[in-house]
Ligand SMILES: Nc1ncnc2c1ncn2[C@@H]1O[C@H](COP(=O)(O)OP(=O)(O)OP(=O)(O)O)[C@@H](O)[C@H]1O
Ligand code: SF4
């Protein structure tokens with residue numbers, strides 16, 4: 001088996017939530033935003049991360065690149081644990097892992113020209129590169145992402161949302177990273193522009209052999225773009241595996257509920273899917289249910305769900321559930337028991 005480009009082992013991120021009313025000497029409440037997530041991603045593959053708002057997608061992404069303190073291990077090319085590196089040692093890997101964000105305009109410095117914005121990572125990571133070579137590289141990148149090189153002296157506010165995202169992509173790719181983390185890269189864009197940006201990312205992935213972590217709400221985009229998918233709920237991995245299998249035969253009640261909630265463009269899948277609805281609202285992440293975090297909303301929950309489920313391989317993927325299986329079958333068995 002090939003060594004994964006990146007392997008996350010048991011990643012945990014906890015925030016201290018101190019409210020104004022808390023006394024300074026008391027222990028602040030803890031919010032476990034990411035609660036023991038693991039995955040492996042091979043070179044050239046795309047991993048989608050999905051789940052409801054607040055489930056920890058962005059926090060996990062930020063933890064991987066040390067934008068947040070985290071516990072666990074992030075093995076890079078099977079050798080280096082990124083979480084143990086000093087900021088100076090980490091600098092070497094920063095150009096290998098780049099990130100693009102949801103709000104393209106907000107993530108670009110309004111005082112810098114497009115040329116300066118795209119050139120900035122080169123100044124940091126390729127300090128020996130001469131001015132002319134840098135400018136040439138920026139122009140080349142602008143062309144690659146569909147921007148006109150004569151726009152190099154313009155400012156971000158002169159561009160549309162879709163164009164700003166192209167600037168963000170050019171800036172991320174100018175240092176030739178191995179891994180690109182896209183945190184909801186198209187959700188702030190109009191639908192027609194979304195398709196263009198997705199197509200651009202796909203072209204770049206193919207041409208540059210990029211490995212991508214793709215965070216999104218839109219399941220049809222994830223299905224189209226990703227080789228593998230990981231479903232998160234309250235900071236915990238619920239189900240993870242090959243995209244097509246996960247979409248056509250989800251084994252976890254939460255995945256089944258997510259897929260029930262959106263029409264799937266494949267008529268075969270849409271016809272055969274069993275509708276699953278979750279009960280109630282998302283619990284507070286400050287006080288999640290013990291055992292399985294889904295148990296207060298899960299139509300399949302039983303007594304055993306008060307204990308933490310194992311993560312097991314079911315139908316060729318990882319499932320975190322006491323009663324995994326296709327919706328119709330498991331519900332029929334549970335109804336009889
Ligand atoms: N800096 C922070 N301090 C305290 N809590 C935080 C912080 N950042 C995130 N959280 C909390 O951590 C949890 C996970 O947040 P996160 O932003 O990772 O979710 P998400 O899945 O990316 O959501 P969305 O889909 O809305 O972007 C949420 O409950 C959020 O309120
Ligand atoms: S462990 Fe129980 S509550 Fe959790 S998803 Fe599985 S069936 Fe539902």
Ligand SMILES: [Mg+2]
Nearest residue numbers: 057058059183
């Ligand atoms: Mg987010």
